[in-house]
Amino acid sequence: MLGTSRPPARSPCEIMPISEEHCMSDAYEALTASLAAADPEIERLIEAEGRRESEKIRLIASENYVSQAVMDATGSILTNKYSEGYAGKRYYEGQQLIDQVEQLAVDRAKALFGADHANVQPYSGSPANLAVYMAFLSPGDKVLGMGLPAGGHLTHGAKVSATGKWFDAVHYGVRRDTGRVDLDEVAEIARAERPKMIICGGTAIPRTVDFAGFKAIADEVGAVLMADIAHIAGLVAGGAHPTPVGLADVVTTTTHKTLRGPRGAMILTNEEHAKAIDKAVFPGLQGGPHNHTTAAIAVALREAAKDSFKAYAAQIVKNAKALAAGLTARGFDLVSGGTDNHLILVDLTSKDIPGKPAAKALDAAGIELNFNSVPFDQRKPFDPSGLRIGTSSVTTRGMTEGDMDLIAGWIDRAVAAAKDGKDAELDVIAGEIREHTKSFPIPGWKA
Numbered sequence: 001m002l003g004t005s006r007p008p009a010r011s012p013c014e015i016m017p018i019s020e021e022h023c024m025s026d027a028y029e030a031l032t033a034s035l036a037a038a039d040p041e042i043e044r045l046i047e048a049e050g051r052r053e054s055e056k057i058r059l060i061a062s063e064n065y066v067s068q069a070v071m072d073a074t075g076s077i078l079t080n081k082y083s084e085g086y087a088g089k090r091y092y093e094g095q096q097l098i099d100q101v102e103q104l105a106v107d108r109a110k111a112l113f114g115a116d117h118a119n120v121q122p123y124s125g126s127p128a129n130l131a132v133y134m135a136f137l138s139p140g141d142k143v144l145g146m147g148l149p150a151g152g153h154l155t156h157g158a159k160v161s162a163t164g165k166w167f168d169a170v171h172y173g174v175r176r177d178t179g180r181v182d183l184d185e186v187a188e189i190a191r192a193e194r195p196k197m198i199i200c201g202g203t204a205i206p207r208t209v210d211f212a213g214f215k216a217i218a219d220e221v222g223a224v225l226m227a228d229i230a231h232i233a234g235l236v237a238g239g240a241h242p243t244p245v246g247l248a249d250v251v252t253t254t255t256h257k258t259l260r261g262p263r264g265a266m267i268l269t270n271e272e273h274a275k276a277i278d279k280a281v282f283p284g285l286q287g288g289p290h291n292h293t294t295a296a297i298a299v300a301l302r303e304a305a306k307d308s309f310k311a312y313a314a315q316i317v318k319n320a321k322a323l324a325a326g327l328t329a330r331g332f333d334l335v336s337g338g339t340d341n342h343l344i345l346v347d348l349t350s351k352d353i354p355g356k357p358a359a360k361a362l363d364a365a366g367i368e369l370n371f372n373s374v375p376f377d378q379r380k381p382f383d384p385s386g387l388r389i390g391t392s393s394v395t396t397r398g399m400t401e402g403d404m405d406l407i408a409g410w411i412d413r414a415v416a417a418a419k420d421g422k423d424a425e426l427d428v429i430a431g432e433i434r435e436h437t438k439s440f441p442i443p444g445w446k447a
Helices: 026-032 040-055 068-074 096-113 125-136 162-166 183-193 211-221 233-237 271-285 291-304 307-329 355-364 392-396 401-420 423-437
Strands: 117-119 142-146 168-172 197-200 224-228 250-254 265-269 343-347 370-372 386-390
Touching: 040 423, 068 291, 096 117, 096 233, 096 265, 096 291, 117 271, 125 162, 125 197, 125 224, 125 250, 125 265, 125 271, 142 183, 168 183, 183 211, 197 211, 211 224, 233 307, 265 271, 307 343, 307 392, 307 401, 355 370, 355 386, 355 401, 355 423, 392 401, 401 423
Parallel strands: 142 168, 142 197, 197 224, 224 250
Antiparallel strands: 117 265, 250 265, 343 386, 370 386
């Protein structure tokens, strides 16, 4: 069944004392029907997705399982309210309670990350990043970010992104011999290019980001420093990764991934830049915020402030290190040789199989991850050499280091089966995984 907090279905007339004529009208019937009655196709797909997420080992680094409380807030009546503007300064009436919801989210974000100012309205990470560009730059200004092939994000100036079309983007990468960022190289590029903004962080970086080192470079060339911590925000909040707050001029993050909240985003900054950031988000890019998401962000931030979340963040890293060790022991090559956070980047070149067919085979075997480019990849982006793995979701389910070695073994068997065309072996692995995951239920769904 779906979320355990869902009340049993009741007839429209039981819900409120209204006239029988109105109660029996088709219009009212449609408004009060359960999802199963109103749209059984969607209900069936949601049910199937819940079963799929429950029976698989999900290792996509940008995903997680939210709590029942976060799920309840996301599906709440707050979705009905439109709220252009900010708390106390709205363009619509009836905002008294919405203002309180947003202020709670803002206050909790500031407290959790130690920031002077927080904007919790961005719809997702890409608009949040674009808002920072709008706050600090003019079209054509130069930006220095991590290149997409090295582990950066589309919004860090990739040519196919608006950030690469509207701004003059230059990029740094990683060393071929270490797979790590070389700050001396970053400094050399910054001195030559004189960017107005430098971006650190990315989407496939398995090592600790040296925020202080980036800050020194930004200060030297007079650039704004933006830290994109979308992937590691939960680790930062839980004390498992150094924080950029107080070093970077502005910090962006999504609210899902390791932070384990809904699909949204936040921007953290200091008082000096608060007004520019808020203006860039609204009215610069967006209209009314998604109030149900704002409430869910507030709930997730409250959860992240607990000691149990600190233990969770630490376990994410322990699990990633254990999984990396298990893969290395089985002959897999890892970019940078391992991990410091939740993320592992595997180069399959030595296994003689590209990332895409390996990922497809692993999915059939019950292990969900994504194919990914690796630094200096000779293959095309949609058919790359690597796999990206994250341990946030399995850690939420309660898995620990021993489970990671089992997962490494399943990955090894599945990749070998894919290379040899042994589809039957993938079915065997999927069955083993279905049995194993029965001991690790997921929030918001019950078999």
